[in-house]
Amino acid sequence: MTYCVGMRLDAGLVFMSDTRTNAGVDNVSVFQKMHSWEVPGERAITLMTAGNLATTQAVVSLLEERTKAPSERAPSLLEAPSMFQVARIVAAALRETIATHADEGQTADSAFNGTLILGGQIADSSPRLFLIYPEGNFIEAGDDTPFFQIGETKYGRPILVRAYDSAMSFEAAVKLLLLSFDSTIKANLSVGLPIDLQLYSEGQLTLGYSARIEVDDSYFRQISEDWGEALKRAVQSLPDISLS
Amino acid sequence: MTYCVGMRLDAGLVFMSDTRTNAGVDNVSVFQKMHSWEVPGERAITLMTAGNLATTQAVVSLLEERTKAPSERAPSLLEAPSMFQVARIVAAALRETIATHADEGQTADSAFNGTLILGGQIADSSPRLFLIYPEGNFIEAGDDTPFFQIGETKYGRPILVRAYDSAMSFEAAVKLLLLSFDSTIKANLSVGLPIDLQLYSEGQLTLGYSARIEVDDSYFRQISEDWGEALKRAVQSLPDISLS
Numbered sequence: 001m002t003y004c005v006g007m008r009l010d011a012g013l014v015f016m017s018d019t020r021t022n023a024g025v026d027n028v029s030v031f032q033k034m035h036s037w038e039v040p041g042e043r044a045i046t047l048m049t050a051g052n053l054a055t056t057q058a059v060v061s062l063l064e065e066r067t068k069a070p071s072e073r074a075p076s077l078l079e080a081p082s083m084f085q086v087a088r089i090v091a092a093a094l095r096e097t098i099a100t101h102a103d104e105g106q107t108a109d110s111a112f113n114g115t116l117i118l119g120g121q122i123a124d125s126s127p128r129l130f131l132i133y134p135e136g137n138f139i140e141a142g143d144d145t146p147f148f149q150i151g152e153t154k155y156g157r158p159i160l161v162r163a164y165d166s167a168m169s170f171e172a173a174v175k176l177l178l179l180s181f182d183s184t185i186k187a188n189l190s191v192g193l194p195i196d197l198q199l200y201s202e203g204q205l206t207l208g209y210s211a212r213i214e215v216d217d218s219y220f221r222q223i224s225e226d227w228g229e230a231l232k233r234a235v236q237s238l239p240d241i242s243l244s
Numbered sequence: 245m246t247y248c249v250g251m252r253l254d255a256g257l258v259f260m261s262d263t264r265t266n267a268g269v270d271n272v273s274v275f276q277k278m279h280s281w282e283v284p285g286e287r288a289i290t291l292m293t294a295g296n297l298a299t300t301q302a303v304v305s306l307l308e309e310r311t312k313a314p315s316e317r318a319p320s321l322l323e324a325p326s327m328f329q330v331a332r333i334v335a336a337a338l339r340e341t342i343a344t345h346a347d348e349g350q351t352a353d354s355a356f357n358g359t360l361i362l363g364g365q366i367a368d369s370s371p372r373l374f375l376i377y378p379e380g381n382f383i384e385a386g387d388d389t390p391f392f393q394i395g396e397t398k399y400g401r402p403i404l405v406r407a408y409d410s411a412m413s414f415e416a417a418v419k420l421l422l423l424s425f426d427s428t429i430k431a432n433l434s435v436g437l438p439i440d441l442q443l444y445s446e447g448q449l450t451l452g453y454s455a456r457i458e459v460d461d462s463y464f465r466q467i468s469e470d471w472g473e474a475l476k477r478a479v480q481s482l483p484d485i486s487l488s
Binding site: 155156162170172176179186187219227228232234236238242244 | 398399400401402403405406407409413414415416418419420422423427430431443453455463466467470471472474475476477478479480481482483484485486487488
């Protein structure tokens with residue numbers, strides 16, 4: 001499984017992904033699921049992937065190749081004039097990759113599907129955030145739904161729904177996301193550390209702070225340990241029911 | 245869908261279930277999923293059901309009939325000498341009901357499965373809590389896993405894992421469960437109010453406090469509204485990450 005969240009803030013975009021992939025519980029690996037591209041001063045783009053690893057790696061390779069091989073540069077991420085066009089290029093690469101494996105060769109019990117979160121900013125447009133489906137269509141985040149989750153979305157969702165605020169700082173948003181990841185990691189063995197983080201500040205047109213939060217990260221350990229007590233205090237702060 | 249939780253406390257047992265059933269999103273009804281039996285001074289038993297409604301209603305009817313028709317009273321819930329035997333009777337009724345529909349008649353896309361939570365106390369044994377699978381086998385809650393969830397279990401799980409404490413009062417446990425239900429109801433349309441509640445105090449050998457929490461229940465509304473702020477304060481109480 002996987003857990004990735006892309007979030008829109010007034011200040012910009014936040015991307016967080018885990019790095020665990022698994023085929024069953026006895027075949028576990030670490031793979032990066034977050035990929036970024038930039039042309040400083042002109043565009044910054046981040047992509048996160050969930051689903052069949054062969055599919056999502058092929059999509060990323062396809063997109064990477066297109067940014068590198070001059071003869072095939074027509075649909076390049078680094079030349080598309082808008083994030084909407086970038087989303088179309090990525091979605092087409094995803095659909096194409098899935099279709100290749102669906103139409104020929106061996107079949108598998110699980111489909112070779114993938115789902116993607118794409119965000120970034122190009123030139124003087126606003127930052128935009130998209131959720132791309134395996135069918136090759138996509139939706140965009142707005143004020144009503146300011147974040148997207150892919151993979152194991154359920155355990156970490158309630159805290160995001162309740163505590164998200166578009167005006168929050170990057171620091172507060174990263175803390176909130178780490179708590180959401182902690183809830184998910186505690187409940188689903190197929191989501192695991194390390195966690196990749198990428199920030200994007202609106203208008204910067206260059207990638208922001210990025211980090212890999214490792215298993216022994218002292219900050220993550222601290223909030224993971226303290227969160228149980230903080231949550232108990234929050235529950236206690238509400239009035240008790242009268243049972244009579 | 246459905247959401248039910250059965251929880252062991254030092255003080256006894258707590259049962260909570262929603263009442264929404266659905267076939268698609270455009271066919272929604274209210275049905276009770278919690279059923280209780282008692283012989284005051286001798287035994288108190290509560291059963292909660294998730295899964296195919298025809299299956300679970302048939303199981304309950306089968307168990308009810310057995311408690312009422314003298315000629316068929318041999319495997320009665322009200323005569324079994326222990327909660328383990330009660331669990332075996334309930335599990336056999338469940339497996340039998342599913343097998344009946346699996347072997348003959350029309351088939352359906354979704355299996356006619358059901359999953360049950362059973363708890364109670366008989367005579368001088370301890371209170372016991374079981375999770376019964378559609379295959380007719382079951383597991384019992386212990387100190388390591390003191391509560392069971394069935395139905396839409398994911399959204400409401402993190403808060404239970406974090407804030408459960410076996411020493412908590414019934415009042416605190418009901419508040420915690422209502423917050424877990426609130427998270428689930430907010431995220432999944434197929435889980436809905438009203439909510440049924442049944443308490444059992446260890447050693448009482450008679451059913452405890454029970455209530456139906458309706459859509460307009462003022463206490464539920466209050467904690468549902470206040471929980472967002474309480475959660476935000478809890479997040480704020482943790483130290484911010486240093487992004488540099």
